[in-house]
Amino acid sequence: ILMSLLLIATIFTWYSLFTPKPLPVNVSRDSRWFTTQPASTCQRAENMVFIKTHKTGSTSLHCIFCRYGYANKLSFVFSTRNTINGHIRKENLNQSIILPPIGGIVNSSSKYNILTGHVSYKRETINSFMEANPIYVTILREPAAQVESHMNFFRHRKQVMASMQAFLKNPRTPGDAESRNNQLREFGLSFESTLNETTVNETIMRLDQEFDLVLILEYFDESLILLKNLLCWGFENIQYLAQNQRTTRETITDTFRHN
Template sequence: MMTGDQQECGPPVTRVSFVKTYKTASTTISSILIRYGINNNLSFVLPSHHEQGWFSRTVRFNSKMQKKLLPPLPGSNYSILASHVPFNKTAIEEVIPNATHITILRHPVFAYESIFGFFKIARNFKIKKQSRQNEFQTFLLNSDKYLKRVKDPFYKTLLRNRQIFDVGLDLKDYDNETIVDYVIDRASKEFDLVMIAEYFDESLILLKNVMCWELEDILYMQQNKRVDHLRYKINDWERQRILELNEADVKLYQHFNETFWRKVEAYGSKFSKDLATFQSKLEKMHTECIDDGKYTTDYRGRRNTTLLKDGAPAYCSNIHDNSFSSLASRQTLNISNPIL
């Protein structure tokens, strides 16, 4: 693993667990991992019961989940976990020993606004526009009232501090500053890389470095992009209210934003050159592959899906078409006797 200019990588890392977080560009990261795994004939940790690759939105990965996995490819062991499931390092490493653990965070203000829009919180909570307020403003002005009504555990976590929940903080400890600090410190030890969504390309250069991969391995097309009518503008008061609701997420983000830039510094002077080379490759791919004038809206009207140009080179499809549903058919043999 490289830590500076003069050191070279060893063999590519093939054992990795990626903790997906909500509305942080995590679907784009998982699509990169899926592509790498398929191209290198690696086996994924997948639930046998859900075609979208979810284990649970609120229960941490555990031994019961291990007993209900699609088996790995014949003659192989599990290599990659890139599904939605809250983090539990001990249980994950029982399935993928000595895994490299990674995740991605986004500034809590922007992640929260995106969650509110994408998951249609206004409709689900029956929040109506007021005369001078949109639904998001109405919610934030009355958030205590609305949050008291929440019964579904997924929405309980989604509407406060969801990022640190996925990393390891339990709902009951959201307001315990000592435990929040402990979880952040533990995450610093457990994760090999925490990426930052606002610096996505820079994050991928660090990912390439940690994984000893090539620049071509981290090329991407943006996935799961929210439609415009589910977006809200945020004023200064709303920003402050979001920060208050997500104090633990703010602490988490600030901590790992600092560690992120220390990793960039440790990478050395070659970082800027690698980033420029990567972005040049991205621009070339975009020009050759993506039809900017076309897209489809799917996922129940919430997501715009990028379309490829007619006659685009074959490699474009390899980058574009990477979903969990494409993985299940690879690992459906011997379901009654999974190899752990």
């Protein structure tokens, strides 16, 4: 028994000596690069804007932000006209359509901590409602998979496929807007502007500078690690259950993806 106890004690001693300690990390917003910093310099973010995109895994991410905000008693930008989930769809963001912040009243000078939902991306307007210097994040998805998910989830496959065929014959033919770069249009680009390659490229470059992090659905878990570091969160803050997943998906052919 004595020898067994000595052996166990020796194993624990070796483990404590040679097992590397976890290194707390944080993301410096002064740089585009992810850097390690001492834990004392890491302060949990409380002001953030998540621009929710359609059929990109965004509802799973939305729930992560909601849980964090509820747990920390933070104020959300939620619509009074959408009692299901508070999203602000197809209308301009203004004080008359959103709930007052915690402890505030409608049309007061009180600000909000979190915007997480479908909303037209107009940075100056959004900033006017938010506490100072919010962190901006969004999520995107491989285009062919996103179009397949979008058209089948919303049951307009026929219109999208017809529009795509018309586009192949003549790129300037009017068609269903959901088949035309609909992820980029979530950030305020008009349908007509998606036909201008220069405008598209300039918009992408501008968004690259304006957003602190763009998550990618195909690397969702890896993206969450980057988000955790950016916001100075713990692992418990990024636990999730996948939301709005379909049980069956349409096979994406090489031809469909190429088109």
